[in-house]
Amino acid sequence: xxxxxxxxxxxxxxxxxxxxxxxxxxxxxxxxxxxxxxxxxxxxxxxxxxxxxxxxxxxxxxxxxxxxxxxxxxxxxxxxxxxxxxxxxxxxxxxxxxxxxxxxxxxxxxxxxxxxxxxxxxxxxxxxxxxxxxxxxxxxxxxxxxxxxxxxxxxxxxxxxxxxxxxxxxxxxxxxxxxxxxxxxxxxxxxxxxxxxxxxxxxxxxxxxxxxxxxxxxxxxxxxxxxxxxxxxxxxxxxxxxxxxxxxxxxxxxxxxxxxxxxxxxxxxxxxxxxxxxxxxxxxxxxxxxxxxxxxxxxxxxxxxxxxxxxxxxxxxxxxxxxxxxxxxxxxxxxxxxxxxxxxxxxxxxxxxxxxxxxxxxxxxxxxxxxxxxxxxxxxxxxx
Amino acid sequence: xxxxxxxxxxxxxxxxxxxxxxxxxxxxxxxxxxxxxxxxxxxxxxxxxxxxxxxxxxxxxxxxxxxxxxxxxxxxxxxxxxxxxxxxxxxxxxxxxxxxxxxxxxxxxxxxxxxxxxxxxxxxxxxxxxxxxxxxxxxxxxxxxxxxxxxxxxxxxxxxxxxx
Numbered sequence: 001x002x003x004x005x006x007x008x009x010x011x012x013x014x015x016x017x018x019x020x021x022x023x024x025x026x027x028x029x030x031x032x033x034x035x036x037x038x039x040x041x042x043x044x045x046x047x048x049x050x051x052x053x054x055x056x057x058x059x060x061x062x063x064x065x066x067x068x069x070x071x072x073x074x075x076x077x078x079x080x081x082x083x084x085x086x087x088x089x090x091x092x093x094x095x096x097x098x099x100x101x102x103x104x105x106x107x108x109x110x111x112x113x114x115x116x117x118x119x120x121x122x123x124x125x126x127x128x129x130x131x132x133x134x135x136x137x138x139x140x141x142x143x144x145x146x147x148x149x150x151x152x153x154x155x156x157x158x159x160x161x162x163x164x165x166x167x168x169x170x171x172x173x174x175x176x177x178x179x180x181x182x183x184x185x186x187x188x189x190x191x192x193x194x195x196x197x198x199x200x201x202x203x204x205x206x207x208x209x210x211x212x213x214x215x216x217x218x219x220x221x222x223x224x225x226x227x228x229x230x231x232x233x234x235x236x237x238x239x240x241x242x243x244x245x246x247x248x249x250x251x252x253x254x255x256x257x258x259x260x261x262x263x264x265x266x267x268x269x270x271x272x273x274x275x276x277x278x279x280x281x282x283x284x285x286x287x288x289x290x291x292x293x294x295x296x297x298x299x300x301x302x303x304x305x306x307x308x309x310x311x312x313x314x315x316x317x318x319x320x321x322x323x324x325x326x327x328x329x330x331x332x333x334x335x336x337x338x339x340x341x342x343x344x345x346x347x348x349x350x351x352x353x354x355x356x357x358x359x360x361x362x363x364x365x366x367x368x369x370x371x372x373x374x375x376x377x378x379x380x381x382x383x384x
Numbered sequence: 385x386x387x388x389x390x391x392x393x394x395x396x397x398x399x400x401x402x403x404x405x406x407x408x409x410x411x412x413x414x415x416x417x418x419x420x421x422x423x424x425x426x427x428x429x430x431x432x433x434x435x436x437x438x439x440x441x442x443x444x445x446x447x448x449x450x451x452x453x454x455x456x457x458x459x460x461x462x463x464x465x466x467x468x469x470x471x472x473x474x475x476x477x478x479x480x481x482x483x484x485x486x487x488x489x490x491x492x493x494x495x496x497x498x499x500x501x502x503x504x505x506x507x508x509x510x511x512x513x514x515x516x517x518x519x520x521x522x523x524x525x526x527x528x529x530x531x532x533x534x535x536x537x538x539x540x541x542x543x544x545x546x547x548x
Contacts, residue, residue: 163525165492166488179492181521183431184431184432185519203426205422205424205425205518206517207493207495207518207519207520209489209493209520223492225423225500225518227423228420228421228503228504229420229497230493230497251452251490252493253489253490254489267490274490295450297489298487298489316485339487378488379489
């Protein structure tokens, strides 16, 4: 049904593009083609907010774009009462594509609707409901902050007054792990976001850092130095039963999991400068991923498993690169940026720059600043 | 002559250390060739920030960019620390730092590797592994807040905290 709809809508756009003269079903779908959506003014007590959030979500989704009646193939109408939001998406021709009601906060309801619309129209996961965590030094100390994917609802999560860095969100967005120095050493803490309860889960001698949740949320990969060298380990969700994965003389850092949890990509300088390696999460030997660059750090595996994004360094600054794991082709996606992290759609990347937190669309190349004026922002992480 | 003698001494000690390590080499994982000396449990109530830790007693040990090699001039500072530790009962905390020219998590690893390199050197001089803790602050807490070569050179360091 979805496929059929997609075909029809592509055909419709193609006809619109070529006019009535189009001979036969010759459809050229360009990469970056988006489905144009017209949002009618949303009524109700919080209708104005809903309209703004809706238009912004559509624009940021990449898969959809806002347009007026002449260009749109989909029309959205809705009503926002403050504690509930309902909306309907119809084709220009009149068929209902999606009709749904959501209880709770208007902003959240709209995000949910846009994610549902993206999934209905394209079969891809949306990003509008996802959460982001990052580090800011605004308070005078590095602390962990969270916000929505669009930069709204920025909130300071930790108040440690020490150094709190390296946040990681669990795939379901309910937990956050980070590296904190309250003890005077680097330990890994786990916060349950709903209750705010916090536990110091990994506190071995030496430095414990760089936590990354496995896709099923049951394990943590991290860097521990307890055995005399910074190496990659996998532990249980409470930091229990650490299992060592790497055995080198160099520095291993920033583990990131494949979507099925069977493999891990990490950065290691065992051959002199940091390079990316791929290893089975059951153990074994790490296999070099040649990128063509001399400095490769902060890898992050896309949720669809196809690409890894990471930092490379040249000319004194950091660039964000992506590598297609099947072809091995690496390209620079962003000329200046740090700590890239894929969104749930495996299309967008969130990254930091001295001036703020940014969203980047790898298909269109469009860049949007989400948070600025909040001290120095670093190490963003994105829930899936 | 004295220099040559001490060089041979260090060499012998390092070889002894290597042999020792080989005995405890990790087994059962393909591709494994290395196993360091595990760190001892942390000492309760003691950290690099504690009032009971003297941080100015010894000169920082400096490193080249993106390196954790102990260069010959820096090795002299570690020999001084080893000499002190042989004549005293104090434990030490080695804290590793990097300059700002790296990504944060890699820098935390690199700082730790520097602290471990300093530790390994002390172990090779006969200091007991039970007396040394390590910690890395990565690029945090720079010794010099500048953004130039001379600041960066001062920030790539290992500081020694002596537990009183």
